[in-house]
Structures are given as structure tokens and as C-alpha cells.
């Protein structure tokens with residue numbers, strides 16, 4: 226993409242309404258525009274990152290055999306009357322009446338609708354296990370929408386639902402989700418710690434939240450510092466192997482890590498004092514096992530091998546897809562702007578032309594651009610007729626991890642400059658080597 230033809234409405238001033246850094250940078254970098262409290266338009270740069278995050282979520286769900294579908298945002302109230310949640314859900318639910326006078330709602334979550342799909346089409350144990358998920362907009366009429374996309378009213382969520390024959394199988398699905406989530410967050414450059422949580426309006430006994438440590442997080446967290454060192458890396462996991470998956474979950478949930486909702490001082494005091502940490506965290510996901518809560522209420526049963534009929538065991542598993550943009554920025558920025566991890570960056574590499582309209586510089590930039598594209602990469606070429614300082618400031622603000630700077634002086638010596646946004650370090654290289662180096666970095670992502 227050429228910047229002169231792109232739509233990147235960068236703001237020079239800090240917007241007064243933004244209290245935290247991610248909100249400020251998302252507005253300044255022209256990623257989002259607020260349309261109403263807690264409701265945003267996703268401008269091209271923000272939309273690109275949102276799509277990259279969705280892609281990672283899809284890939285990691287597919288790896289575990291979970292199946293994507295798409296349910297509507299608007300749901301009939303009658304389904305929620307069956308589960309009893311229509312009255313229980315309270316003011317957070319946006320209730321709508323259509324022209325026939327039928328009660329509808331903008332879905333805050335989809336347990337009822339997925340249970341309805343299941344009961345309409347599945348009746349035998351032979352069709353289990355089954356996990357269905359979608360990535361769809363949700364609406365919760367939050368009392369205090371704030372911090373930009375962090376606590377929106379309309380927000381994008383991945384929500385997945387497992388259907389299993391018994392509790393053991395459903396707990397395997399729970400564990401499987403935990404591992405897919407750990408991998409998903411790691412690919413986004415995040416350390417997200419699973420913490421025992423409260424189930425709230427979803428219900429159930431077993432539930433973990435995933436928290437990214439950040440001083441601006443809404444939850445107070447208590448943890449053993451050693452938990453922040455755990456990582457899956459690129460180990461291969463057989464998602465069908467119950468023991469193996471359970472072992473990984475044990476590794477990530479044994480050290481003390483809890484939010485204020487479930488914190489127990491006496492257990493925390495057993496952590497060696499120098500590793501005992503209190504901080505704040507952003508909740509980027511939550512998984513639940515709730516057994517037959519919805520299948521009992523809505524009559525979702527399956528026939529077992531001996532012909533008897535049993536309610537299906539279920540759980541639900543959510544990732545805050547739009548909130549993740551804010552969480553990633555909170556975890557990765559400096560005073561000049563965002564620093565995207567390679568896994569989610571909107572463009573792989575920036576190209577800055579220091580002397581626009583100079584034939585040699587223009588041709589070199591175009592060649593670089595074409596070479597990167599030929600290798601399957603997406604560069605953003607700043608071809609505006611602007612001062613170098615302004616071009617650098619824009620690149621730093623929007624946070625592309627790599628920048629190639631092209632100027633007549635370097636070109637005379639046959640080199641361009643490759644700069645890492647994270648470290649600020651630069652090296653001079655012949656253009657072909659700079660391209661090869663950027664390609665090699667992304668080949669490993």
C-alpha cells in the first residue's frame with residue numbers, strides 16, 4: 226500500500242477523552258473512530274489488525290479440531306426465556322421489538338442459540354465430541370463503557386461451545402481450550418496468565434480467566450512471579466490426548482495466580498516472598514465448564530450406546546477479539562507510539578523515501594516494494610511529499626516492527642537502512658539483503 230493513497234487519519238494532538246495509552250494511540254494512529262459511547266468504527270489500519278487477530282484465533286481453533294460457523298447478532302427472546310436468562314440478564318441486555326411486536330435482543334453471548342442448533346441436528350453420541358465456535362459482534366449495555374475498545378458496548382468476541390457425552394469428555398474440551406488460548410495469545414506476543422475465576426451470569430463451577438498484566442488493567446491480580454516465565458513455545462501438542470493436554474494445563478495453573486474475586490491470602494502467603502506479586506491485569510478471555518445447565522433447560526439430549534437418553538455436557542469459551550487490540554498496545558508501546566508484535570502487525574514493513582520525486586530514490590523504493598510483495602509480504606510505502614521527521618513520526622506512531630529507509634546518500638553506496646521499531650537499532654544493507662532479512666523474520670512467525 227502507498228500511504229499517499231491510503232486512508233490513515235493520524236491525529237497530531239492527544240485526544241482529551243482517552244485516559245489510557247492504548248485508547249490514545251488507537252485514536253491518534255487513525256485506527257478507530259467513536260460513533261457513540263462504547264461503539265466504534267474500525268478505520269482501515271485498525272480493521273487490518275482486527276483481521277490479523279481473527280486469523281490467528283481461527284488457525285489455533287482449527288488446530289484443535291474446533292469448527293467455525295456464524296450465528297446472527299439478533300436473537301429471539303423466546304430462546305432466552307427457555308433458559309431462564311431473559312429476565313435474569315438485566316440491563317446489560319439490549320432488548321428490541323420488531324414490527325410484529327416480537328421480542329428480540331442483540332446477543333451478549335450465544336449459549337442458548339448454539340444449544341438450539343445442537344438440539345435441532347444432533348441426537349446421537351456418535352456425533353460427539355463436537356466444538357462449534359464463531360467470531361461475531363456482541364452487545365452488552367455496559368454501565369461504564371471506557372478505555373476505548375477495552376470495555377465497549379459493541380465488541381467482537383470469539384465464542385466457542387463444546388458438546389460432550391459426559392463430564393470427563395467435557396473437561397477435556399475445557400483443557401483443550403485452555404491450551405489453544407495459551408497458544409493464541411503467545412502468537413500475538415502476549416503473556417496471558419490463566420487465573421481461577423468466578424462464573425457470573427454464564428454459570429458453572431470450573432472457570433478460568435486469561436489475564437495480560439498491565440498497570441491499566443481493570444482487575445486486581447495476585448500471582449507467583451514464576452508464572453510469567455511459562456511459555457508453550459513451538460512444542461507440538463496432540464489435542465486428542467487427554468493426559469498430554471491435562472498435563473500442559475497443570476503446568477500453567479499450578480503456580481498461584483488469581484484475581485481479587487477468588488484470591489485467598491493464606492494460599493498466596495505460601496508463595497516465596499520475593500516472588501509474591503500484586504498487580505493489575507486485562508481479561509482477554511474466559512473459559513467455562515457448566516455441565517448440563519443449558520441442555521437440561523432446553524432439552525438438548527443424545528442417545529448413548531446403550532440406547533438411553535442423556536443431557537449433553539457443555540462449556541463455553543470466549544476470547545475478547547476487539548479488546549485484544551487494546552491489550553496488545555498496553556503491553557507493547559513506547560512514548561512514540563505502538564510497537565506491533567510481528568504476529569499481528571497491520572503491515573509487515575514500512576518503506577520511507579527520504580527524497581520523494583528523486584528518480585533514483587523513487588525507483589529504489591518501488592523495487593523494494595515490489596520485491597517484498599513478490600515474497601508475500603505487505604509493505605506500507607510512505608511516498609508522501611513530506612519531511613523525513615514527519616514520515617518517521619508517523620511510522621513510529623503506527624508501530625510497524627520494521628522500517629526500511631531509502632535516501633540518495635545511502636543509495637550512492639548501494640545501501641538502505643533497516644530499523645527495528647522495538648530496539649531502535651539500524652543497520653545498513655544492500656536493498657536485496659534488507660528484503661531477505663525482513664522475509665526471514667516473517668517466515669518464522
Ligand code: 5CA
Pocket residue numbers: 333334335336365367374375376377378380382383384385427508509510511513541542543544545546547548
Ligand atoms: N459465553 C462466554 C464465553 S464464550 C462469555 O461470554 N464469556 S465472557 O463474558 O467472559 O466474555 C468473553 C471475553 O469477551 C472476555 O474475557 C473479554 O475479553 C471480552 N469482553 C467481555 N465484555 C467485553 C466488553 N464490554 N468489551 C470488550 N470485550 C469484552
